[in-house]
Amino acid sequence: MAEVKGLRVNDQIRVREVRLIGVNGEQAGIVPTIEAVKMAAEAGLDLVEVAPTAKPPVCKIIDYGKYRFQMEKKLRDSKKNQKQQMMREIRMQPKIHDHDLEFKSAHIKKFLEGGDKVKVTVRFWGRELAHTELGYEVLNKVLEKLGGEEACTLEKKPAMEGRTMSMTLSPKQKK
Template sequence: MIISTNKASDIRINEQINSSQIRLIDHEGNMIGVVLPKQGLELARRVGLDLVEISPNAEPPVCKVMDFGKYKYEIQKKAQEAKKKQKVVEIKEIKIRPNIAEGDYGVKLRNARKFIAEGNKVRVSLQFKGREITHNELGFAVIQKFKADMSDVAKVELEPKLEGKQIFLVIIPN
């Protein structure tokens, strides 16, 4: 039976090891050397443990005499620690209008700064309604002002572009 883990490759133990030779490490961590898998399996059975292939890509593969359950637990624990340290970057969206009031603009700017400080991407979308699209230069002016006001804490990932009746800008932390 092949035990599947979070790793891309499966861990082979005991009789599943099908190499002609293996590099063996005993249960105390001492290097035994290059031996036949049968010899490694005999040593593992003598001490009541498993023969586990810990480095299948090496030439010859490295196998260690150890408790397989404990090894599997350690791998899971390491994967969990790595997952915990990972920072998920969210994309926060701020919606503005071409004729936004100065106070509202300040609030949107403050929120964008807060999102950037938390390490998130910010997508600024400016929506046109009705015939406002005929004066899209006003929208681009507001977006450019927003970009300039955020330039000290963020850099532009995606330049402002018009898609349908919206202008998008994506900024990321410096």
């Protein structure tokens, strides 16, 4: 049998003795590897090294194909249940027009419904920096168009960072 993902099987185990776990899960103690392989062959199963870093390595007498299938299934299920939350960014200017604000708000809503966090950024150019209150107004309008804090969670309130003002929104947790 080929070596799959670091698991050594039967004759691939190259240590002198192993800690053996029998067919029914009972501890057989420390046994020479050759004897453990023979015991597995007599039972019609495989000797699989399950803990190679232990001293001595821990081996089980099991059906290797079935064991590998169960491990891969467990890995698939854990990946399926994991949702990677992405950080999306929407940029705008303090002098944004109403239609553009509607359009960007719709995108933000779509991102939040998809389970992603959204960083809404207002970039100031030149003398706009003297009127940061316009940035606060734009961010508050966005929050208003999304339905206030009932529709999403305001993770980071609007704050200036150099020439940009930003706030971070995350989707409302479902109960």
